Amino acid sequence: MxxxxxxxxxxxxxxxxxxxxxxxxxxxxxxxxxxxxxxxxxxxxxxxxxxxxxxxxxxxxxxxxxxxxxxxxxxxxxxxxxxxxxxxxxxxxxxxxxxxxxxxxxxxSIQGGHGTPNNELWNQFNDENNRIGAKADPYWKVANDSTLDAGKRTEAQKELDKIDKRQSEYLLSFICQNITSGVAHYLLTSYYPSMDIPTLEKTVGAMEKAGVKDELYATVSQKLNAIKNTGIGSTFTDIELNDPDGKPIKLSTYVGKNKVTLIDFWASWCGPCLAEMPNVIKAYELYKDKGFGIVGVSLDNKAEAWKACIQKLKLSWPQMSDLKGWQSKGAAAYDVTSIPATVLVNQEGKIIGKNLRGEDLTEKLKELLNVK
Missing domain, CATH: 2.60.40.1120 (Carboxypeptidase-like, regulatory domain)
Structure with a gap:
């Protein structure tokens, strides 16, 4: 950070x-x-x-x-x-x-506002954070100077990583100590998507201790649970959303049928998703007769665009969506914050891979399906 x-x-x-x-x-x-x-x-x-x-x-x-x-x-x-x-x-x-x-x-030169409690708190946060961050300036110059030898640049990067860690620790400490303030609420809203499990656990613990049980608490807690429940080795989380015809379908239906199932998070408006789709189609064609299946989970907002894209790309595997974009229930269940994103699940319902693409995906499937 x-x-x-x-x-x-x-x-x-x-x-x-x-x-x-x-x-x-x-x-x-x-x-x-x-x-x-x-x-x-x-x-x-x-x-x-x-x-x-x-x-x-x-x-x-x-x-x-x-x-x-x-x-x-x-x-x-x-x-x-x-x-x-x-x-x-x-x-x-x-x-x-x-x-x-x-x-x-x-x-x-006077930044921020003055005269109210949250503004004084905001200024204190920025003063200290800037003080820590200012120490990075000389190391940035060395780390990004291509004329210097690799050893010096590596050492500079290590120092930058230390400063980055100190800022992250300070941010967490500040949020937890001031959890009921508007400043902490704003910072947490901005940074919780990139927080790891230990950081989220400390933050949620501070909120619970202070009796903060608002919408942000629910969101942060949901993210924590999603990360815990969707790591490799975890049991997959079932999703029930509508198919393109408006009929509800469950992810578990296909996980139970296939030896290996790829949960593919995508959207018709996502350029990188469309660029990756030929690789997904290739993997499906190679291994669909060996027990490999795919379930597409779309983050589309408009049914017409979603359906048209499925037809244009000739996607023959099951598709589901609640047409809520980034508020998708499916995306939230798997802590999907960028797409394309994939989750690989075996027939026993265990997550065995995440975000595999291109050759990495085909090689993993070859291994899992014992293809010679």
Whole structure:
């Protein structure tokens, strides 16, 4: 993990967080600040961040050298204020939006917001995380300098890995110590998809200890269970979804029939999936008479596109989908966060391979099916 990150938050800050929330809930929020180099009448947007995209939720203009946003925010969340010039983002600043009086300046060296508990907590996190991350700069230069010998570059990479580990440890410690805060909620939402089993277990444990049983807790717990239940050697998780005709079918029906079953997660809109499909078809044609079967689990949203792609590619094996895209129940059951993804299951229902593609898949099938 490369992040740019506090010392443990004491009881006083926890009290401030609770009391400020109680007070702010009645008064809403007021965000005020200045823009370095800004002109009277310049537009600013208050926006959500969707990956790298800004989704405006409010706008204002500079008046008398300052800007102001007002509103009400039930729960603290991350937002971004951007200065717009000629339709383009010129500058901006990210902060925690919550009820209360928040100061945010654009274009100077002061990053983040100030004046409310979650903003002070956010700034503390970033200060410490940046302090750790800054130590990586000289090693990055060495590790990426192709003119240096391999030994020096390898040693630099080892140092980078140590720094990366320290940042990951700090992130986990910060989230667990401040688990009820809006900052921890935002960080956990951002990083839980890449967390391993021990990290997820500590996080879920901290949430349970603090009595946090919200939607995010359910999501993180589901991911933890999915990883535990879908590792190699685990018993496969059954899925029941509709086939292209709208009839429910179960994965277990085919696992029990085949000697080896490939669960193939794909979608008609997925370029890499379509590029890999000739290899999947080749493997099926080679070994379908030897006991090999495939069940396609689509992350499509539109039935028409899904059905048309099946016909175009002439996919003859069973297909299922709930047409919910990345919210697919099947994808969640197997912790699928990118596609194409595959899971190989034997007739006894044990997972014996994951994400095998191309020659790796055909060679594995040759071994499993005792093909000479």
């Amino acid at each position: 490369r992040t740019r990150a506090i010392t443990p938050v004491l009881g006083l800050l926890a009290i401030l967080l609770m009391s400020a929330t109680a007070i702010a809930d009645k008064s809403g929020y007021t965000i005020s600040g200045t823009v370095k180099g800004g002109q009277e009448g310049d537009t600013l947007i208050l926006a959500e961040l969707d990956y790298l995209n800004l989704i405006p939720v409010d706008t204002t203009v500079i008046k008398n050298g300052k800007f102001v946003f007002t509103g009400d925010q039930k729960e603290a969340t991350f937002r971004y204020i951007a200065q717009i010039k000629n339709g383009l983002v010129k500058d901006g600043n990210g902060f925690m939006l919550e009820n209360g009086n928040i100061s945010v300046n654009i274009g100077d």
